[in-house]
Amino acid sequence: xxxxxxxxxxTALLITVLFLITRSTSPPSEALVAEFAKVQAEPxxxxxxxxxxxxxxxxxxxxxxxxxxxxxxxxxxxxxxxxLYERLARQHPYDVEVKFPAYIWQTWKWTPAHGEFDxxxxxxxxxxxxxxxxxxxxxxxxxxxxxxxLYGPAxxxxxxxxxxxxxxxxxADFFRYLILLARGGIYADIDTSAIRSALxxxxxxxxxxxxGLVIGIEADPDRPDWKDWYSxxxxxxxxxxxxxxGHPVLRDVVTRITEHTLRLKxxxxxxAIDDRAVIEFTGPALWTDAIFDYFNDxxxxxxxxxxxxxxxxNFTGMETPRRVGDVIVxxxxxxxxxxxxxxxxxxxxxxxxxxxxxxxTWKPESERHIxxxxx
Numbered sequence: 001x002x003x004x005x006x007x008x009x010x011t012a013l014l015i016t017v018l019f020l021i022t023r024s025t026s027p028p029s030e031a032l033v034a035e036f037a038k039v040q041a042e043p044x045x046x047x048x049x050x051x052x053x054x055x056x057x058x059x060x061x062x063x064x065x066x067x068x069x070x071x072x073x074x075x076x077x078x079x080x081x082x083x084l085y086e087r088l089a090r091q092h093p094y095d096v097e098v099k100f101p102a103y104i105w106q107t108w109k110w111t112p113a114h115g116e117f118d119x120x121x122x123x124x125x126x127x128x129x130x131x132x133x134x135x136x137x138x139x140x141x142x143x144x145x146x147x148x149x150l151y152g153p154a155x156x157x158x159x160x161x162x163x164x165x166x167x168x169x170x171x172a173d174f175f176r177y178l179i180l181l182a183r184g185g186i187y188a189d190i191d192t193s194a195i196r197s198a199l200x201x202x203x204x205x206x207x208x209x210x211x212g213l214v215i216g217i218e219a220d221p222d223r224p225d226w227k228d229w230y231s232x233x234x235x236x237x238x239x240x241x242x243x244x245x246g247h248p249v250l251r252d253v254v255t256r257i258t259e260h261t262l263r264l265k266x267x268x269x270x271x272a273i274d275d276r277a278v279i280e281f282t283g284p285a286l287w288t289d290a291i292f293d294y295f296n297d298x299x300x301x302x303x304x305x306x307x308x309x310x311x312x313x314n315f316t317g318m319e320t321p322r323r324v325g326d327v328i329v330x331x332x333x334x335x336x337x338x339x340x341x342x343x344x345x346x347x348x349x350x351x352x353x354x355x356x357x358x359x360x361t362w363k364p365e366s367e368r369h370i371x372x373x374x375x
Contacts, residue, residue: 094246103185173282216335234312
């Protein structure tokens with residue numbers, strides 16, 4: 001029997017879906033309508049058998065407790081007196097032992113049914129490589145409704161921050177973290193093609209129930225002037241991410257973006273944000289910093305087993321997957337093949353998993369691999 005809270009949520013969902021269907025020129029698909037309904041309860045049928053694993057373990061091990069390796073989720077405490085990070089942990093708990101959900105999330109101005117949608121081959125590659133997955137291209141209007149449904153009552157400041165972001169690219173960046181934190185699965189930029197299925201991304205040497213996040217290296221510029229081209233010495237890719245719901249890195253990123261956005265809003269400074277600020281605000285610099293902070297966080301890792309902090313030196317030049325606690329880091333070839341530099345191999349290499357075209361990206365030329373001047 002639905003309790004009062006679930007009844008309210010169900011009513012809101014029904015109204016939202018009816019509004020979108022009657023008012024939108026690109027109505028949500030049946031799968032997306034079903035996904036809205038699943039906000040009322042945790043789904044079981046949409047989880048994949050995607051394996052995660054790897055070699056090259058750094059030697060650090062995550063503590064069992066903070067990773068949430070349990071099957072019973074704690075009751076949600078929606079008290080707004082708790083810090084945002086803690087409310088997010090209760091609202092979207094993390095259980096490393098569950099399977100990776102079989103979702104593929106992408107965002108764009110239009111759906112594939114729209115006449116001006118220019119990424120049909122890239123979008124179709126994900127469906128072709130992942131039969132049975134729920135694959136959605138989420139428009140801006142639907143993304144906004146998703147944020148309200150998934151974060152509204154318990155964390156209203158997340159919705160406020162999302163609405164306040166002044167640039168579409170900031171909202172698109174924020175949404176990828178929000179949807180993965182709440183629902184999990186794979187996020188891929190719309191101009192990114194799947195070369196190989198996510199079921200093949202990681203060797204089976206690491207048990208599936210010990211990994212909750214799969215990331216790749218975007219840039220490994222081993223050159224003296226790397227700061228002229230990239231924001232970090234090792235830069236992790238954010239155009240493709242695989243995660244289980246509630247992962248602490250995503251929780252931290254959502255907290256950082258929310259709190260920073262609201263500080264700027266209260267100071268009246270949001271209007272001054274332009275494209276140059278995106279990298280640090282919501283982009284790969286923020287993403288990379290959060291990942292390294294997680295690797296060195298004693299709440300999640302036994303730091304006594306590490307002889308030094310985990311930093312770029314642990315990942316530069318790597319050619320095979322590396323495991324750090326519950327995170328698998330893929331080499332640059334996996335998510336950045338064909339860039340013809342930084343050790344990345346071509347698209348036909350066995351480790352090449354996705355192809356990013358930079359056609360739908362916001363990144364300036366100095367942040368791209370393609371076009372970087374020669375040594």
